[in-house]
Amino acid sequence: MSERLVCTGLTKSFSTVRVLKGVSLTARAGRTLGLVGENGAGKSTLMNLIGGVHRPDSGTMTLEGRPYAPASPIQALDRGIAFVHQELNLFGNLSVADNMFITGFPRRFGLIDRKTMNVRAAGFLEKVDLRVSPNTPVDALPQGERQLVEIAKALHGSSKLIILDEPTTSLSHRETTRLFETMDRLRSEGVALVYISHALDDVLRLCDDLAILRDGELVATGPRDEFTRDRLISLMVGRPIGQLYPERPPASLRTVILEARNISQAGVAQSINLQAHQGEVLGIAGLMGSGRSELARILFGLDPHSSGEVLLNDADITHLTPRARIERGMAFLTESRREDGLFMDASIADNMAIVRRQPARIPELCAALGVKRANLDRQPVRQLSGGNQQKVALAKWLIEPPKLLILDEPTRGVDVGAKYEIYKLMNDLARQGVALIVISSEVEELTGMCDRIVVMSKGETKAEFTPPFDRARILGAAV
């Protein structure tokens, strides 16, 4: 169990905020270190120091006993430290092999040596068990395989330490399993792995050692056996959490707010019927690629459908634009806040004024939602933690309360504390009579929050469940 990377007393401040307050951490060869903590606890900053993105204000690092102080990601890579970022850094128009060698092609007579390149790329692909030709354009690969390409790319610098930051958020169940197998194999080959995730079950299953960060400090570290799920959560939050899902009386299901009749679209959805009632939280379960998000986009008028009708309060809205649907009281929190939920470089206030301009409501809503911020008008949303970003994305729909709110993965990449606040907000809205449709990959979240759960698979609704929910049966219907 040799110590591969040792960090001692790392501190880092951005402007006046101390993000890391003297963190010491050890990653060992042939072991996976799980790093958990709420959003804003300092995980990303710590990894950015190790990956050479930022430099520490004080503290030292050693790699295999030698001093390690990378000035850039390239230098980190040269020393054998690879960083797989949460968002993929791949070029879809180039081949898998091109992507792997884009900063350092093997050359012969000054020109790219395609033969050597493809042979070497094939070797790395084999290591991650990805059976595609190195010549395949990345655009042609499914999301999960792209993630594997990113890891294969990290391998090509003969990595000693690989940092994986939330690698599973866009992966299907099968793809995740495959990623974990690959990680196991790498570990048995002696690579040190650092795994960052909010999915605590995965962390507990996958990691040999755990480290918990809270408010820029390391609050606990040790072998996996010393921790339980509950202990992890209370360490992350700093207090015991009795209940993950707040209570709410069941909804009456009397007044239909939204009705979808026989929605079909070639390749996406097949004869989908759906009703959402006043004050109801309706869950849509299903695997990645079951058509959940696509259905939400159709309901909101973003994507076309070839047949079927959508009714809101008994009025036909099938042919209305998204803007017109918003005017009639629909709201839609999209799946990926970075890409299509927020204007990342715009301020909190600007982001919240996108749907309706009522400047007076903005500070009020921010306070009600507990958005932690420095300056409403100046601070770009990019600087907020994931949980606070999600609150801003949600708050813009609440300037004027909607009649129907669709939430696609409302707590993805959001820490435990912020999750609870989002759940409470959803319950408040339901109590006020808003109909909510919640899409989630986490069945537990749906069973904890919903009045009714519809399961989708391959573009069809497969089953409907009412409380008390049986998680096993819901999962069974989804596959």
Place this chain on the structure above:
Amino acid sequence: MKAIFGLIPFLLLALVIAVFSSMAPSFLATRNLTNIVVQSSSLGIVAAGMTFVLLTAGIDLSVGSIMFLSAAVAGKMVLTGWPLPAALIAVLVIGVLFGLVNALFIAGMRMPAFIVTLSTLYAGRGLALYITETRAMNLPDELLVLGAGRWLTIPVPIWVLAITLLVSQVTLTRTSFGRQLYALGNNESAARNAGIPVRRLLISVYAISGLCAALGGLVSVAQLGAVSPTFGNQREFAAIAAVVLGGTSLFGGRGNVFPGTILGALLIQTVESGLVIINADPYLYPMVLAGIIFLAVLLDGLRQRRIESLSRRKIRPLAA
């Protein structure tokens, strides 16, 4: 589907040739066809340089002015007694420098390429008009060898075009620089994250575009034998249209010099030559060129939409 878009330039060229040869049988004569290739060489060279710029999702509107400036300087130097090789080298250096001025503003000061090259379009034309004193310049015979001479029975302009294409093609497909250009055009922030020297790449593409424009200007002036005040006027649009017709995207990251750009250049030159052969009203020419540019951009838009819809997820098999 992708294959069909790849074939479009070939099909359009075949269609245009078919239309003109049915209207004027002499169109298909070997001499005429060779002529079209010779005449398209200047545009092809300029468009090859433009391809580099468009691959990074940039644009260079100043190439027509660079052509004019290079022709003006070359003419002036040869007329005042400089040896021809010195004049040629000076002109190519001027092209590169002009491109570097564009790059200074675009890559150095992060100004939009459209505005920067629009202003240097006017600045370059003004400078060239100043050098030529707004008079047409007749050039001595020694310069015309470049345009009318032959080497190994093949006209010199075709040699210049072929070498330009070969070098461009190898650069784009077989060097780190070339592959990194595609990466940059696909996703600039990912390119930065990956440690690709984005600024250096941007500077290089405008320098390359300037060099190719100067070379294209030389080839063109050597064929015409004279520099008129309208020399190179609006050639930037023909060059951009040629690149885009050849399948290179205005959105960056997609396209190639061979066969794409050269087919686009041949297509445009074929139309221009064909209009002359069928005795079309000269006032129609700009409208036809407008139609071609429109078609090029329309195809690019359709292609982009197609790519986007292909990358969308399909959940159910399409055949029910």
